Amino acid sequence: MLKQRVITALVLLGLLIPALLAPDTRWFAALTLAFIGAAGWEWMRLNGAASGLAVASGAVLAAACAGALAAGWTQQPPSAWWLVPAVAWVVGGALSLRAGVAGWPNVPRALRGVLGLVLLWLAWLALSQARALGLNFIFSVFCLVWMADSAAYFGGRRFGRHKLAPTISPGKSREGAVSGLLGVLVMAVLWLALDGERSSLYGRLMASHGPALLVAGVLLLVAMSVVGDLFESLVKRAAGAKDSSALLPGHGGVLDRVDALLPVFPIALALAAL
DSSP states (O other): OHHHHHHHHHHHHHHHHHHHHOSSTHHHHHHHHHHHHHHHHHHHHHTTOOHHHHHHHHHHHHHHHHHHHHTTGGGSOOOGGGHHHHHHHHHHHHHHHHHHHHHGGGSOHHHHHHHHHHHHHHHHHHHHHHHHTOHHHHHHHHHHHHHHHHHHHHHHHHHOOSEEETTTEEEEEHHHHHHHHHHHHHHHHHHHHHOSSOOSHHHHHHHHHHHHHHHHHHHHHHHHHHHHHHHHHHHHHHHTOSSSOSSBTTTBOHHHHHTTHHHHHHHHHHHHHO
C-alpha cells in the first residue's frame, strides 16, 4: 500500500508541478479539468447513478469547464459574485452536517447529482482563477489546507479526547480541529513576514483590511476545509463506500484528495474580492 501511495503521488506531482509552474496558466486549468471530470463521475456513482449516466455526467462537467476556459473565465480577476457560492457552502454545509448521514439520501437523487456537479465546476473555476492571480496566491491557499489537515492529524493524535463528528468521521476530534487552526495562524504570520510582495491570500487580507479580517478569514477557511472533508465523508457513508473510487491507487479517488479544497477555493476568491 505504501509503495502504491508513493508511486501515485510521484506521478501526480510529475503532472501537476510542470502545469502549475507553466507561464501560461491555461495549462494548469486544462490539466485540472480532467481531474474534475473524473471527480464528477465519482460523485454521480456515490449518489446512485448508473454507470452510463455517471460517465456522461463527468464528460458534461469536463465540457462545461472547457467552455469556461475557452471563454476566458479562468483569467478573470476575483469578483463579488464569489460571495454567492461562499455563502451557499457555509449554509449548505452546516445544514448537511446537521442532517447527518441519514438525512443525505432524503435529498432527491437528481438534485444531489446536479448540486455536486455545480460545486465541482465552481471549485475548478476558483482554482483556475487562483492560479491566474499568481503562484504565491494559489500556494498560500493550498498550504492553508495542507497545514490545517496535518496539524489537525498530529494534534488530534496527541491531544484528541472529544469527537468532532463521531457518526460521520470518528477519527476527527475537536482538539485536532483547534490544532489545525493554530497551525494555520502560525503559518500565516510566517508567510506575512517572508512575503515582501503581499500577493498571497494572507498578504491581500492584511493589506486591505488588517489583522482582524486576516484572522477571521483564516478561521473561516480552516473551518470550511473541515466541512468539505466531513461532507464528502458523509456522502460516502450514505453510499456505503470507503473511497470515492480506486482511480488513484493507494489514495482512493479524486474526491478523496480534493474534498477539503472544494469549499476553500471559492471562499478564498470571495475574500480576495472584498
